[in-house]
Amino acid sequence: MKNTIIALLCLFGVNCFSQEGVIKPLSASGLDSQNGTYIKDLDTVFANYTGLWQGNWNGRHIELKIEKITKKTITFSNGNYYYEDTLIGKYTVTDSNGTVIANSMGIPITEHQKLTSIGSGKNNKMGFSYDDSDYCGVSGIVYLKRNLLNPNELEYHFNYGEFFINSSCPSYPEAPVIPIPTEIITLTKI
Numbered sequence: 001m002k003n004t005i006i007a008l009l010c011l012f013g014v015n016c017f018s019q020e021g022v023i024k025p026l027s028a029s030g031l032d033s034q035n036g037t038y039i040k041d042l043d044t045v046f047a048n049y050t051g052l053w054q055g056n057w058n059g060r061h062i063e064l065k066i067e068k069i070t071k072k073t074i075t076f077s078n079g080n081y082y083y084e085d086t087l088i089g090k091y092t093v094t095d096s097n098g099t100v101i102a103n104s105m106g107i108p109i110t111e112h113q114k115l116t117s118i119g120s121g122k123n124n125k126m127g128f129s130y131d132d133s134d135y136c137g138v139s140g141i142v143y144l145k146r147n148l149l150n151p152n153e154l155e156y157h158f159n160y161g162e163f164f165i166n167s168s169c170p171s172y173p174e175a176p177v178i179p180i181p182t183e184i185i186t187l188t189k190i
Contacts, residue, residue, distance in 0.1 A: 026120035030074055030082040038071060039084035045121035046087055048146055053154060053187040059096040062180065064089055064187060069109060089115030089128055089142075093179045102134075102179030115142060124148060130158070135178050136169030142180070144187070152189040158182045 022037045046068045053064045075081040093102040119127040124146040131139045147153040
């Protein structure tokens, strides 16, 4: 009897799907999800990227700490929302003398991060949006590609093709020198 009533309600246009508790994989989009949907790292893809990584380029050294944030709430202006697992990257960049050039390690998790994951780790590559208000609002995409022969190495790329600089920057249209690598380097897990 209960199933018959539910079936009749569905026929008359009543929403028969739960608005809360739907779990989808990282490859799903939260934009077209029901309120309360959870885009979750079901296949533990993020584990391949989390940890402390280091690399060198042009006399500089970077330590990149990648952390997983679980069930982060994403809310839209119309009140709709969903949850997602995400990665954030915090870094310290030093010059050859050990002088700190940039440090985002102290940014609380509750605040906007300079490196935030985008995508699902498809093709053994994780994308991160880079947004740095300390350097004229410079933004771009950082890609970390896994070395399948060595799980303790990531290949780091900065994509200038998706590079944007705020026109209010004093050096506009020239980009300021940003602290993170803008060339391909190898990161090694510490």
